[in-house]
Amino acid sequence: AQSVTQLDSHVSVSEGTPVLLRCNYSSSYSPSLFWYVQHPNKGLQLLLKYTSAATLVKGINGFEAEFKKSETSFHLTKPSAHMSDAAEYFCVVSDLFGGGYQKVTFGTGTKLQVIP
């Protein structure tokens, strides 16, 4: 079975403090994992992707995520929040099968508020 749980629907941080957005996943295979960001009234932008290479993945805008198989987690972090980071973040799990068929599940999203 495939599922994604984003543990917080809202996270609020002060500008300049660390960001932690939590994601747990379930898959019967060896999935790829993604984080996307959506700014208000915009489409989804790929932040980063894990595909079974390095467990620590670096993305755009200073974000990174660590894949922990034993904990089935893929938490997103950033050392220092910026006002422009205020957005909604989606964790996504993907399984790719023969013939190119793909099953994808999106988390329900975490809204990040950054307080000046």
Add this chain to the structure above:
Amino acid sequence: DAGITQSPRHKVTETGTPVTLRCHQTENHRYMYWYRQDPGHGLRLIHYSYGVKDTDKGEVSDGYSVSRSKTEDFLLTLESATSSQTSVYFCAIRPREELTDTQYFGPGTRLTVL
């Protein structure tokens, strides 16, 4: 934006009317997807296409149909719109390489059904 456009970007319609949303891509990608986004649900797959005239249902396909008569266009039709179909609709593509599973998204269409 991976060369994806969606039209219209905003639409208001009345219950019972048919509505067609268009997704257009310029890079010859094989895989195309339609999702809807609703608060508290993330994105949910409506239909997808793996080639011209090759489509299949997603998890929330009831009340929707799709067509893909040429590689660059993937159309989503609401046969008789209902208020429950008020949502933001996103098109996505997956690049043609078979081993990649990254999807790239269009800007979205905000649909309101009165």
